[in-house]
Amino acid sequence: MRVSLSRLPDDGVLVVDGDAGEHRLATVDLAEFVAEREVDRPRWVWDDTARWYPGLLAAGVRVERCHDLRLCHRLLRRAPAVDPSLLDGEQSALWDVLGPREATAPALFAVDEPSEHLRADVEDARQLAAVAASAEPSRLNLLLAAESSGALVAAEMTFAGVPWRAEVHDRLLTELLGPRPLRGMRPRLLEALAADVRQALQSPGLNPDSRPELLAALRRSGIEVDDTRASTLRAVPHPAIDVLLRYRQLAQLAATNGWAWSDEWVSDGRFRPVYQPAGSSTGRWSSNGGGALSLPTQVRAAAVADDGWRLVVADVAQLEPRALAGMSGDRALASSARGADLYQAMADDGAVASRTEAKLGLLGAMYGATSGESGRLVAGLTRRYPAAFGLVEDSARAGERGEVVRTLLGRGAPRLGETDDVDPDDPAVDPAGRARDRRAYGRFTRNFVVQGTGAEWALCWIADLRNRLWRLGGDGPLNERPHLVFFLHDEVVVHTPAALADEVVVEMEQAAATAAGLVFRDLAIDFPLTTSIVRSYADAGKAGRRSPDGDSTRT
Structure with a gap:
């Protein structure tokens, strides 16, 4: 059952409710309406979760x-x-051209902006038809459902926030940088490092x-470098480098997560960043603020x-x-993936001599290593795992030919030159530059399919x-039950x-197994989790940790 919501210029909402037809609703009545209809578990269809869901959450309404x-x-436009x-x-x-809602947007509705009043039901019908007519409707439907669920997670995490102790943050900054300075000045310890x-x-x-x-100061000291990246500086044997890198590390902390950051993003004991689902072309998230x-x-x-x-x-x-x-579908590599350490399993299986070689070879295949130790290992492992290593190699060659590659569920990569000012196929582009662009795109497509x-x-x-956490928590609102507060790739x-x-740990593990079955179907792939039950995020992952009050780490 699908219920679509569209904003109207008169501060109302157009509701298209399946067989019940359409009707208009005052914006002030929206939360009550959604709460009443939610008991039937409809799929809410709207232009942008970030425009609708925060207001519902603030009113105490959670949707499934x-x-x-x-x-x-955006996903379907690129899907091959x-x-x-x-x-x-x-x-x-x-x-x-509809973009994500900005974190600083002053209101949910903007009456003078056409993109704020899009007909959700019309677009929904087009998307349903496009998926139904595709060669892979079941995979695409799973991908669209997962993408949309991720948007709900993002809104809920911003609403709930990460528990954050401002006084602890201030103490950490003071220990590292010195007391909070006046605006525009460096903290005392940072200024001492600058000296x-x-x-x-x-x-x-x-x-x-x-x-x-x-750069000028480095060259006057006999340090000939073309840039000031940390990786470049670390390769230089000079006594000034260590103090310079220490300064830059702390200066970055002061600029990105210092007191001004806390003033803007921490309130009422919570850090509330703004997430951007599918912020990268691979579907990985980015942050739109915080x-x-x-x-x-x-x-x-x-x-x-x-x-x-606990966290x-x-x-x-x-x-x-x-x-x-x-x-x-490489069954030999899948066999090694049934356990806690895929790399060690590859070594135990005799594919390579050690875990280190397994890691070097597999990462080399995914990132295009062709020379040195990684290149040698890739050649050997290709014979052992032809389907897996062949897939990334075929993806790289397709990219070099300017072809579009796709993920397992059907997300398409951006086309060669799509985000560049210059079309690599333009006759005005010199052949050497065109070849470089195609090789670079091949490296991108090699990793795109896997990432x-x-x-x-x-x-x-x-x-x-x-949804498992919601069912686990009884009858209270979102922030009184177990709830997600942070998500970063893996x-x-x-x-x-x-x-x-x-x-919660059990539900995490069962959800991981369910996801593997949904995405990879009949091929058994384990996704083992390392879990920590802690008071502070800083303590996560400390192997074997067990405190007197029962906090622990487990795998």
């Missing part, structure tokens, strides 16, 4: 299922199995935050569960190699886990009453 038309339109002309029609040009950098490079007036000044996906280890100790609650942290071992085994399929498994995992964090922590 939705279809996010913005995310799904879909005829894109079936998505054309009324308002389709607006759907093509050490100036002395080490014999440049009294140097601003180490200025790339041109820093920098949640790059939270540095120096401040993770500030993420502390509420009293009587349950789970990450997946070797997600992308397991996804490669599953999508390629994207891994992202599909992860979406199915959190979609199932989200890692999730759940905030849960301490008494339910062990049950």
Whole structure:
């Protein structure tokens, strides 16, 4: 049962409710209507989850299922199995350019903006027809459902927030940087490090935050480098490098997760970032505010569960190699993927001499290593795992030919030159440059198929886990039950009453198994989790840890 919601210019909502037909609803009555209809478990169809769901959550309404038309339109436009002309029609040009809702958007409705008043039912009909006419409707339907569920997870995580102790964050910053400075000034300890950098490079007036000044100072000291990237600097044997890298690490912390960051993103004991599902072409998420996906280890100790609650942290071992085994149907590699350590299983199976060689060879295949030790191992492992290694090689060659590749469930890669200002096929582009672009695109497509399929498994995992946690928590609202508060590619964090922590671990593991069955069907692939039950996020993953109050880590 599908119920579509469309915003109207008169601050109303158009509801198209299956066989019941359509009717208009005042915006102020929306939450009550959704709560009443939710008992029938409909699939809510709307233009963008980020535009609708936060208001419902604020009103205490949680929905089980939705279809996010913005995310799904973008996905279907690129899906190789879909005829894109079936998505054309009324308002389709607006759907093509509809972007994610900005974190700073002042209101849910904008009466003077045409893209705010798109007909959800019309677009939904086009998308359903396009999927039905494709060669792979079942896989695409699974992908669209997972993508839309991910949007619900993202909105709920922003609403619930990561438990965050501002006083702990302040203490961590003070220990590392010095007391909070006046606006525009460096913290005391950071300024002392800046002085050490100036002395080490014999440049009294140097601003180490200025790339041109820093490059000039390095060259005056006899350090000939073309850039100031950390990887470049680490390769230079000079006594100034260690203090410079220390300064830059702490300067980055102050700029990205310092006091100003806390003022903006932490409130009422919660860090509330804004997630952007499918923020990358592979389907992986990005952050649209708050920098949640790059939270540095120096401040993770500030993420502390509420009293009587715990954080349950789970990450997946070797997600992308397991996804490669599953999508390629390589039964030899799949056999090694049935256990906690795929790399060790490859070595035990005699494919290579050691776990290190297995890792080097498999990662080399996924990232295009052709020389050195990785290249040698890739050649040998290709004979042992022809389907898996052949899949990534075929994807790379397809990319070099300018062809589109796809994930297991049907997400298509962006076309060669789609995001560039220059078309590589333009006769004006010199042949050498065209060849470089095609090789680069081949490296991208080689990894796209694996990373994207891994992202599909992860979406199915959190979609199932989200509903399992809801059923586990009794009758309370979202933030009184076990709930997801963080997701990063292959890692999730759940905030849960301490008494339910062990049950949450079981649900995490069962959801991982369910996701594997959904995505890879009849080919058995294990996705083992390393789980931690902790008070502070900083303590997650400390093997063998067991505190007096029962916190633990397990695999």
